[in-house]
Amino acid sequence: xxxxxxxxxxxxxxxxxxxxxxxxxxxxxxxxxxxxxxxxxxxxxxxxxxxxxxxxxxxxxxxxxxxxxxxxxxxxxxxxxxxxxxxxxxxxxxxxxxxxxxxxxxxxxxxxxxxxxxxxxxxxxxxxxxxxxxxxxxxxxxxxxxxxxxxxxxxxxxxxxxxxxxxxxxxxxxxxxxxxxxxxxxxxxxxxxxxxxxxxxxxxxxxxxxxxxxxxxxxxxxxxxxxxxxxxxxxxxxxxxxxxxxxxxxxxxxxxxxxxxxxxxxxxxxxxxxxxxxxxxxxxxxxxxxxxxxxxxxxxxxxxxxxx
Numbered sequence: 610x611x612x613x614x615x616x617x618x619x620x621x622x623x624x625x626x627x628x629x630x631x632x633x634x635x636x637x638x639x640x641x642x643x644x645x646x647x648x649x650x651x652x653x654x655x656x657x658x659x660x661x662x663x664x665x666x667x668x669x670x671x672x673x674x675x676x677x678x679x680x681x682x683x684x685x686x687x688x689x690x691x692x693x694x695x696x697x698x699x700x701x702x703x704x705x706x707x708x709x710x711x712x713x714x715x716x717x718x719x720x721x722x723x724x725x726x727x728x729x730x731x732x733x734x735x736x737x738x739x740x741x742x743x744x745x746x747x748x749x750x751x752x753x754x755x756x757x758x759x760x761x762x763x764x765x766x767x768x769x770x771x772x773x774x775x776x777x778x779x780x781x782x783x784x785x786x787x788x789x790x791x792x793x794x795x796x797x798x799x800x801x802x803x804x805x806x807x808x809x810x811x812x813x814x815x816x817x818x819x820x821x822x823x824x825x826x827x828x829x830x831x832x833x834x835x836x837x838x839x840x841x842x843x844x845x846x847x848x849x850x851x852x853x854x855x856x857x858x859x860x861x862x863x864x865x866x867x868x869x870x871x872x873x874x875x876x877x878x879x880x881x882x883x884x885x886x887x888x889x890x891x892x893x894x895x896x897x898x899x900x901x902x903x904x905x906x907x908x909x910x911x912x913x914x915x916x917x
Contacts, residue, residue, distance in 0.1 A: 610745050610881035611701065613673055616643035616656040619696040623705045624654065629662040635751040638797075638880055640909075646710060651689045653710045655810075659701035666693035667810075673708075674812040677733050681724065682807035687891045706713025708799060711809065714801040718826075718839045721799050722846025724806050727847075729819035742790060744866050745776045759876060760893075767897055771865050778862040783855065788819040795825060820859055823851035826868050831902035855881030855898035875909060884907055884916035 613636055630649040638644040641658040657666050670691050675682035686708055688694070693704035716724075733739070749772050752765070760768065791798065792813025800807050816892035826843045829835040844850045852860045875889035888907055895904055907915075 611641075611659055611703075611855060613639060613643060613716070615699050615701070616637065616703075618788060619656050619703045619705055620645050620647075620654045622698065623694035623696050623894060624650070624652075624688075625851070626766070627694055627707055628689065629688050631705060639882065645704040647707075648710075650687070653684070655706045655708070657693070657704045657706070658910070659703060661704055663693050663695070663896045666706055668737070669706060670708075672739075672814050675737060676728075676808060680726060681731075682802065682805055683811075684711055684809055688883055708809075709769060711800045711802050711807050713829065715796040716797070716799055716801040716806045718842040719846035720801070721794070721796070722843045724799060724808060725791070725817050725819075726847050727793055727824055728808070729822070731789055733789055733816055735785065739789065739814065739816045741787075742815040742821065743836065743871065744821075745772055745779055748772060748869050748873065750867065750868075755873075755876065756880070764893070764897065768869065771869065775831045775862070775866050777870075779866075782818075782859055782862060784818045785820070787816050790815060790817045790819060791820045792822070792879050793825070794822045795829070811911070820851050820854055821863070823849065823893055824860060824863050827852050828864075828871075831868075832871070832906045834903060834905060865896070865899060868892070868899065870895050871906070872890050875910070878909060882913065885912055 617634065620634055621631045624634075629649050629652055631654075632649055634654070635646045635648065636643065641769050643656040645656070647652040647654060655669075673685070676683040677685075686706070688707045693706050696703040696705060726808070749769070752768055752772070780916060791808060791811070792815060793810065798808060799815055800809060800811045809838070817916050826835070826840055830837055830840040854860065872892035872895070874888065875885050875892055879885040879889045888909070892906060894908070
């Protein structure tokens with residue numbers, strides 16, 4: 610796993626080449642990717658996870674440009690080139706992208722809902738080559754890539770069975786026409802700027818059911834305890850309640866997919882941040898039983914804050 614020291618070295622080295630000043634850089638987010646703020650340059654640097662292809666990193670900039678052309682704010686590339694900056698020092702070959710710093714003010718839930726509604730109403734662009742959203746295949750691959758002994762034999766069989774059932778159920782849903790979906794919407798990926806709300810971070814942006822983006826907010830209520838009033842504000846702003854689609858069947862089908870995805874996120878992160886292991890274990894227990902809501906999960910941010 611990439612360490613903050615390694616990603617900082619990549620940022621410092623490539624920033625100077627990009628004509629940016631990396632002094633006093635601040636780490637904003639760890640995880641598979643690392644995000645740094647460069648206050649002296651008014652920029653944000655994203656160090657992509659090791660193994661990321663340059664085309665994947667560059668797609669972020671292409672999606673952001675497409676959004677701006679269609680009336681939705683997104684960050685502009687900064688520095689000497691809009692292309693990802695390569696870094697070949699240390700253990701990994703890395704890519705670093707530099708964009709304007711849009712701050713960290715969060716919008717209201719109503720504003721966020723309006724942005725998501727506008728995104729989902731855009732025509733699907735053919736030239737961007739966005740992949741089709743297939744969460745079950747992606748999760749099955751991530752389960753296969755887990756280190757040995759992450760799961761017992763019985764646990765692995767159970768998780769694989771859930772994914773097999775989810776694949777069958779996914780194919781049975783009467784999905785509306787596909788849209789461009791963000792894939793990971795929320796307050797961390799929507800910022801309120803002086804020009805209005807802006808979307809960021811398009812690694813998971815694909816073509817799929819808008820219901821997925823909507824369901825994220827229902828899950829945050831049911832799994833993480835987001836106030837019900839906030840979800841109601843989102844529903845009012847968006848104009849639809851995902852939990853009522855197909856009499857609630859769609860939301861029930863998506864729930865195990867979400868649960869496995871959220872568990873995997875912490876299981877992977879816990880390799881470099883052991884303080885997350887207890888919450889990863891808690892989520893795995895939920896995956897294996899899928900009890901009735903609420904689940905009472907804690908976010909990774911809250912877990913790390915409590916461990917300090």
